[in-house]
Amino acid sequence: MKRSIPLAIVIILGFLFVGYVFIPHKISSDFYEWYMEWIKAMSPFGVILGIMSIIMTHTARIQHKVPNWQYSIVTLIAMIFTAYAGFAWGTQEGTPFMWLFKNVQMPMGATMFSLLAFYIASASYKAFRARSAEATVLLLAAIIVMLGQVPVGVSLFGEGINDITHWILNVPNLASKRGIALGVGLGMVATSLRILLGIERTYLGGGE
Amino acid sequence: MNIFERLQMLDRRWIFLVVAIAIIVPLIIPFNSKTYTTEPTEKLYRLIDSYAPAPDEKAIEKDRALLLVFTHDASTMSELFPMEVAILRHCFARNIKVFTLTFLPSAAPIMDYAINTVKEEFPEVKSGEHYVNFGYKIGALMLPIILGMGEDISEAVDIDAEGRKISSLPIMKNIKNYNEMNLIMDFSGSSAGGAWIVYARSKFGANVGAGVTAVMAADEYPYLQTGQLTGMLAGLKGAAEYEKLVDVFATNPDPAKREFSRELLKDTKYDDAITNPNIKTKFKQARIGMNAQSVAHIMIIVFILIGNIGYFITKYKQKQQG
Numbered sequence: 447m448k449r450s451i452p453l454a455i456v457i458i459l460g461f462l463f464v465g466y467v468f469i470p471h472k473i474s475s476d477f478y479e480w481y482m483e484w485i486k487a488m489s490p491f492g493v494i495l496g497i498m499s500i501i502m503t504h505t506a507r508i509q510h511k512v513p514n515w516q517y518s519i520v521t522l523i524a525m526i527f528t529a530y531a532g533f534a535w536g537t538q539e540g541t542p543f544m545w546l547f548k549n550v551q552m553p554m555g556a557t558m559f560s561l562l563a564f565y566i567a568s569a570s571y572k573a574f575r576a577r578s579a580e581a582t583v584l585l586l587a588a589i590i591v592m593l594g595q596v597p598v599g600v601s602l603f604g605e606g607i608n609d610i611t612h613w614i615l616n617v618p619n620l621a622s623k624r625g626i627a628l629g630v631g632l633g634m635v636a637t638s639l640r641i642l643l644g645i646e647r648t649y650l651g652g653g654e
Numbered sequence: 655m656n657i658f659e660r661l662q663m664l665d666r667r668w669i670f671l672v673v674a675i676a677i678i679v680p681l682i683i684p685f686n687s688k689t690y691t692t693e694p695t696e697k698l699y700r701l702i703d704s705y706a707p708a709p710d711e712k713a714i715e716k717d718r719a720l721l722l723v724f725t726h727d728a729s730t731m732s733e734l735f736p737m738e739v740a741i742l743r744h745c746f747a748r749n750i751k752v753f754t755l756t757f758l759p760s761a762a763p764i765m766d767y768a769i770n771t772v773k774e775e776f777p778e779v780k781s782g783e784h785y786v787n788f789g790y791k792i793g794a795l796m797l798p799i800i801l802g803m804g805e806d807i808s809e810a811v812d813i814d815a816e817g818r819k820i821s822s823l824p825i826m827k828n829i830k831n832y833n834e835m836n837l838i839m840d841f842s843g844s845s846a847g848g849a850w851i852v853y854a855r856s857k858f859g860a861n862v863g864a865g866v867t868a869v870m871a872a873d874e875y876p877y878l879q880t881g882q883l884t885g886m887l888a889g890l891k892g893a894a895e896y897e898k899l900v901d902v903f904a905t906n907p908d909p910a911k912r913e914f915s916r917e918l919l920k921d922t923k924y925d926d927a928i929t930n931p932n933i934k935t936k937f938k939q940a941r942i943g944m945n946a947q948s949v950a951h952i953m954i955i956v957f958i959l960i961g962n963i964g965y966f967i968t969k970y971k972q973k974q975q976g
Contacts, residue, residue: 482798489794537763539770547728547763555728562869563950567673568666571957575965585962589955595868595891597687598948608690620875627876 698885719751730843736893736940789815832860893940
């Protein structure tokens with residue numbers, strides 16, 4: 447029962463939505479409107495579930511003293527404090543919530559993202575080698591695109607570098623991206639069909 | 655061990671130090687560098703500018719608007735925030751109706767911050783009249799809202815971030831659905847515009863633009879080529895280009911020069927933005943950042959070259975010895 451009921455819900459609703467998309471009729475549009483009302487009612491429960499999940503996961507980590515359990519305390523305190531700041535004083539400019547956003551979340555987020563520059567520089571030095579013809583093409587393309595993306599590249603090599611950069615992005619890059627997109631699209635259709643027909647059941651969990 | 659072998663074994667902490675210096679120095683010592691605008695940015699600028707009311711037309715009567723969708727958190731703000739500020743500045747300077755919306759709770763403060771950053775310079779701009787912040791809507795409502803706005807924006811969104819009924823706001827005069835709110839600009843650190851292209855563009859014919867981080871820009875080119883994306887701001891470079899266009903045209907003190915013109919763009923007097931005290935720092939963040947990016951790119955290229963020279967010399971010596 448634990449698996450068959452969710453499976454039945456997915457299959458029935460899946461086919462109803464296929465019907466809505468492919469059969470333009472009042473019944474299908476009424477069904478869609480009815481579904482939308484339900485979505486609006488259900489969504490807040492998703493937020494509650496998320497909060498419960500965070501609290502349960504991190505309290506369990508603290509109770510069992512798993513490695514780095516101290517960070518879970520920081521997570522819970524930060525969550526409670528930020529939520530309290532938002533509820534108590536609002537989220538507009540000049541409130542403690544906005545202060546926290548500007549002085550804690552923004553610099554921390556920027557720091558994490560900026561680490562990318564350090565790793566790219568290190569990787570480019572340590573690993574980006576012209577070991578084969580393919581690697582050499584990739585390396586040259588990377589150098590040209592990097593130069594084409596900054597004003598100093600145009601100043602050094604003229605506006606022609608921009609044209610070459612655009613050609614690389616618009617022709618070889620686009621061809622490979624489109625190939626990948628088509629493959630992903632076909633894969634999604636195949637997986638969706640498998641789910642609709644009940645063949646694909648891994649999303650239900652349980653190891654099958 | 656010769657110098658090239660030593661270079662091969664260089665501790666990565668030295669590389670980190672050089673990167674830090676290369677990025678910090680151009681940020682604290684400002685210098686001017688020319689910003690070259692590209693077609694995807696220009697197309698977006700021109701479309702947004704076409705939504706500005708004519709000189710003899712009341713802004714409130716205008717039947718065109720754009721929607722800015724913030725789909726990113728604080729981590730990608732360094733690249734995306736200058737784009738958002740530049741577009742909002744363009745809208746406020748040219749009396750273009752603009753809406754903001756997010757489906758990410760972590761993007762809600764970014765919307766407020768972006769609006770307030772620009773609004774400080776435009777005291778005449780009023781919420782509900784010149785712009786409306788739709789605020790944060792639950793992610794599960796994304797599809798109903800995207801599709802619903804194709805019929806009626808006031809019904810799909812219902813209330814704004816300040817709790818006001820959308821239908822009662824003056825800005826909604828002559829704005830009903832995607833026929834009027836004809837451009838959706840999605841800012842994202844991942845693949846931007848996806849749902850908007852699939853639903854708003856395919857079903858209702860809305861224009862969709864993307865503002866993405868540089869690492870994601872290559873993914874958007876297929877959509878750009880097919881015209882599913884009207885235009886794109888790619889990373890800090892795209893933001894710098896848009897900042898320049900706003901400086902040259904939208905905020906030009908001479909009203910006769912506010913229309914896009916390639917000739918005016920070539921004028922070298924607009925290349926001193928970084929050291930120009932008349933342009934506030936918050937409106938040239940991307941261009942200042944591009945200086946750091948220029949140095950960082952050159953430095954990475956130098957790293958690649960040194961690494962490869964060391965690799966080939968070491969390989970050659972090993973061959974000779976073996």
